[in-house]
Amino acid sequence: MNEDSLLFASIAEIGALYRSGQLSPVELTQRCLARIAALNPTLNAFITVTAEQALIEAGQAERELRAGHDRGPLHGIPVALKDLIDTAGIRTTCASRILKNHVPAQDAPLVTHLRAAGAVSLGKTNLAEFAMGIAHPDYGQVNNPWDAGRTAGASSGGSAAAVAAGMCFAAVGTDTGGSIRIPASYCGVAGLKPTSGLVSAEGVFPLSWSLDHVGPLARSSTDAALLLGGLTGQTFQTPVDLKGRRFGIIQRGAADFEPEVAVVFEAVCQILEEAGAEVEDVQIPELELADAALLNVLLPEAATIHARWMGERPEDYAPMTRTQLELGFALPSVTYLRAQQFRRRLTAHFLAALGKVDALISPSVPFVAPAEDPMFTGEEGGQEGHFSVPHNLTGLPALSVKAGLGSGGLPIGLQIITRPHSDAFCLGLGAALEASLPT
Template sequence: MADDELWSAPFTTLSPQIQSGALSPIDLTELMMERIARHDAGLHSYITVASDHARERARKADAEIRAGRYRGPLHGIPMAVKDVFYTTEIKTGLGSSIYDDWQAPYESTATQRLNDAGAVMLGKLTATEGVYAQHHPTITEPINPFGAAHWTGNSSSGSGVAVTSGLAYATLGSDTGGSIRLPSSCCGLVGIKPTWGRVSRHGVMALAESLDHVGPMARSARDAAVLLGLIAGADPADPTASPLPVPDYLDGIEDGIVGLTIGIDWAFLRARANDEVLASIEGVVKTLEGLGARFVAVEFPNPDAILYGWHTQCAVEAAIAHRDTFPSRRAEYGPRLAALLDRGAEITGLELGDALKSRRAFNGGVALMFAEIDLFLVPALPVAGPTLEYMASLGPDPDGILAVGPFNAPFDVCGYPTITTPCGATSKGIPMALQLVGKPFAEALLCRAAHAYQSATSWHNRRPTL
């Protein structure tokens, strides 16, 4: 396989070659290192490149595999993670200058599970400050390789850029209001926001703990399914991690979607999405119907109250997460995160109580809607390929952040799982994406539906020209 095919391949197509010895983890790692050196100065996806560590892990993986100790499909695969996961052998910066000299006291559960699976960790990927909406002033914002004038999606911005550009085969992100799905959409990747609690958050920087999710970002539904299966499951270090057994997410992924019932609320979509996005979703419906799915009209609970309630809860919980350093080190914070933390300190108990009341009512409405359907279809973004100029025009929060998150934040609020996969491109070549939502712990079904869509389309195979 030529290098130009090798760097862009889903890792699950390479794993059998690694297992057989036809492909070496050492060669794959050197390919990634060469591409990082050649391209990332213009993309800024990495905040830390751990060359020596990666080469050591690649040599270890190669030796183990040659000795017949193959650990599974991630063994020897070079990847990286968002710089909000604690890693003891690679610097953890948490998107802020405050942590320039900080050493993570332990390994996050998610990255430990990747290490145990034999992954080769290349480094840490650029993230927004405090996993909120803006990069710290001392950190250079990543560039969307499909178009420099366009948004990468936050807060897992470096993650989206690195994986689509062939600077890592996969990554992990975190999602509080869309931070896995937004960069996956903007960069042409598959992202899974699992059910809340499906993946341990131990050792992952918190934005708002009752809204935070950890999940994979990858090049195919199969890749994402493998990653999710490796990181999901109970964790004694995180009492909120679900003890439910983790299924094999590849088992049945080829079974198709004949007879599946998918809900859609066109009124909800038309009120919030632009014409280009709506046209792409119409195409998705035709494709999925052609694969045997049945669409039914449903009424999605009005999310307006909980969208603002999301910001209220996020502000309060973020203020709790940062109380050791804010406001005592206010001067070291960027303006947008500081404004969120100030707001969190000002919110009254009555305001928070109203937000929680709206959240409970909304969650009940979502559960009622899902009594009639297997999955729910929405776009990943209301705007096709948003530009940086558009993003700058949105104004202060909460209106600014919620303008791009009406199809994302509601599913952090209710904790239902979603999968995002590319479904088109704008006239300027910027990826567009669909989002399927499932019932709690229906990740296997989501992977199967996304894989069926990918089997009938090729949008997920698009890669930027660097």
């Protein structure tokens, strides 16, 4: 394989090369580190690159594989971690001034799982400050590999950009209102917000404890399933046939998204039908209330988490991050409680819909990557999360896959939503669709 083919190969292909002796984890890790060195000044995807430790881990993986000690599909695979996930002895900044020198004493459980699976960690990826949607000026925005004049998305943009640019083979992100799926859509990769609680959030700095999800980003749904397995210690098999499946289209209508997104979405629906699936419109009651409900949960919880620092050092936050936290202090408790009640009703509405179809689909984002990350409390931020927000409220698995390219050549994502704890099935549908789409 040439350099580009190798760095954009699937995890299974890399594993086969390792086990046949045609490639070593050390060699591949060196190539990934070289690519990071070349591209990170432009993309700003990594905050901390742990080159020395990565080569040590790769060397250990190489020795183990040669000795016949095979830890599974992630053994020796270079990955990256969003920089709000605790890593022992490696600073975890949350892309903030407040935690710029914070070095955790122990790994988050998900990191322990990845180490046990033999994955090689290349470092910590950039994000919006405390995952709140806005880049702190000390760290800057993550730029899109498809067009460096545009954002890769917040807040898991560093993870998505690193995967899309061939810096690593998979990366971990977090998602509170779309922060895995939106960057996945903008960068043309697969990103899963798993069923709530499937991946432990212990040792992951919270944005909103009742909405946060941790999940995988990779260049395909199949690779995302392998990383999800590494994060949980479980196995997620993905073979699924589209024939005979029933898909429900939610939030359909030209007014909901830009024309180029509509064109790609309609093309995907046609591909599903040509593959033997049924596609029909589905109405979700009260769905129009979801955007406001998410903010009414997220903002008070975020304000609670940041209350001490907001009192002691508010000037260290980016101005727009501070403004969003201030909104959380102003919301009445009854508004928060009503939003939590609404979550139960909305979940029931989605479960009723999923009792009639195998999966629900929508665009991932109403538009292609913009130039800058919008405030999620502003009008553009609300539009950006229009399709992703409901599924943080319900906790259902939701996957974004690359559906095609817009008229300007930028990626557009399709979102797939399935029943609780059907993450493998959700990823399987994504893999089947990816195989059916034009390359």
